[in-house]
Amino acid sequence: MPTDDLLMTIYRAMERHFGDLSWWPADSPFEVAVGAILTQNTNWKNVERAIAALKGRGFMTPTAIAKAEDVEIAACIRSSGYYNVKTKRLKAFVQFLEEGYGGEMETMCAGDMWPLREKLLGVNGIGEETADSILLYAGNMPIFVVDQYTKRILGRHDIVGERWKYGEIQQHCMRHLPHDAVLYNQYHALLVNTGKHFCRRRPLCDECPLCSIGSREDRT
DNA sequence: TGCCAGGCCGGGT
DNA sequence: ACCCGGCATGGC
Numbered sequence: 601m602p603t604d605d606l607l608m609t610i611y612r613a614m615e616r617h618f619g620d621l622s623w624w625p626a627d628s629p630f631e632v633a634v635g636a637i638l639t640q641n642t643n644w645k646n647v648e649r650a651i652a653a654l655k656g657r658g659f660m661t662p663t664a665i666a667k668a669e670d671v672e673i674a675a676c677i678r679s680s681g682y683y684n685v686k687t688k689r690l691k692a693f694v695q696f697l698e699e700g701y702g703g704e705m706e707t708m709c710a711g712d713m714w715p716l717r718e719k720l721l722g723v724n725g726i727g728e729e730t731a732d733s734i735l736l737y738a739g740n741m742p743i744f745v746v747d748q749y750t751k752r753i754l755g756r757h758d759i760v761g762e763r764w765k766y767g768e769i770q771q772h773c774m775r776h777l778p779h780d781a782v783l784y785n786q787y788h789a790l791l792v793n794t795g796k797h798f799c800r801r802r803p804l805c806d807e808c809p810l811c812s813i814g815s816r817e818d819r820t
Numbered sequence: 821t822g823c824c825a826g827g828c829c830g831g832g833t
Numbered sequence: 834a835c836c837c838g839g840c841a842t843g844g845c
Contacts, residue, residue, distance in 0.1 A: 640827040646843055647826090681842040685828085727828050747826050792826055 603759060603776045609813055610757065611783075614790035617809040623789035629705035629738035631660055636733040637689050637725060638680040650680035662694040662703040689725025696723045709739035717743070728766045736788070742781040744773045745788040749795030753810065 601609065626632045631651065638647045653676040654660050659668055673687045680686060694703070700719070701707040708716065713735060720731040728746070735741040746769045754760045760769045777783065798808035 636826085639825085641825060641840090642827085642842075643825040643844065645825090646841095649843090679842060681825090682827090682840045683842080685840055689828085725828065729827065733826080745826085749826070788826085795826085 603772075606757065606759060606813075607773065607776055610753075610810055611787055611790065613809045613813055614794050615786065618790055618793050621786060621789040621793065623785055624733075624737035626737075628660075629709065630662060632738035633693060633705065633734045634660065634690065636730045636737070637693065638677060638686055640682070640686070640730065642681050646679045646681060650677040653677070653679070662697050665690055665694045666698060685725070692724045693726065696720075705738055709735075709741070713739075713741045713743060728770075732770070736781060736784055740781045740785075742779040742784055744770050744777070744784050746770050746773075747788075747792070749791050750788070753791055753795060757810070757813065 624632050624635070626635055634654065635647055635651060638650050651660070654665075654673075657672070657676055659665055659673065659676060665673060670684075670687050670691070673690060674683045677683050677686055677690075696719075697703050697705070697708060716739075717731050717735060720726050720734060721728065726734075732743050732745045735743045736745055746766050751760065751764075751769065754769065754773075755762060760772060764772075777787075794808065794810060798810070
């Protein structure tokens with residue numbers, strides 16, 4: 601099967617199973633960015649409590665985080681792990697946001713996608729996945745987000761190789777899919793959900809909605 | 821009970 | 834250009 605069709609077949613199979621996820625639970629674009637930083641290598645459940653604590657203390661705004669002491673932020677986000685480094689990362693991001701865009705996510709997201717992506721990557725603590733999550737889920741920009749689940753699942757179907765790097769996977773998927781923010785939003789959400797519920801450690805499983813599609817075993 | 825989670829950085833080869 | 838240790842909590 602051509603890559604284009606395979607990617608869409610996988611998409612439809614996941615969507616059949618999970619439905620419309622309309623993803624990134626957050627009350628604002630800024631909260632999306634905060635969540636993107638806090639969820640780095642961390643279970644989302646632990647992040648939810650950290651976000652609730654930040655909101656409870658009135659810290660879910662760029663200026664509030666900028667003015668707060670490190671220990672105040674760290675105390676709120678303790679449950680999300682790596683709380684010291686993540687405090688620094690949140691501080692670095694809000695500084696970037698205030699200096700460059702008057703603290704307004706809408707202003708930041710008004711710029712062109714790829715140049716903005718480069719700027720985000722220059723912020724300490726923002727790597728490729730975090731930058732792309734912000735662009736897609738806070739800015740509604742058409743960029744394909746890659747994470748461990750993406751690598752595992754697309755690798756499982758031989759769409760990408762084991763050693764492919766982030767950018768290679770992203771470019772490959774974007775070459776073979778329409779450049780559509782709504783599609784990429786759903787696609788990534790579905791991959792994460794599928795990865796969570798199935799395909800965790802085993803390369804094959806019986807229940808996974810994807811394991812019968814275009815697998816190595818099917819072709820050979 | 822260990823292993824893992826929606827990574828990233830900095831230093832070393 | 835790759836590889837690795839560090840960062841840390843809570844869930845299953």
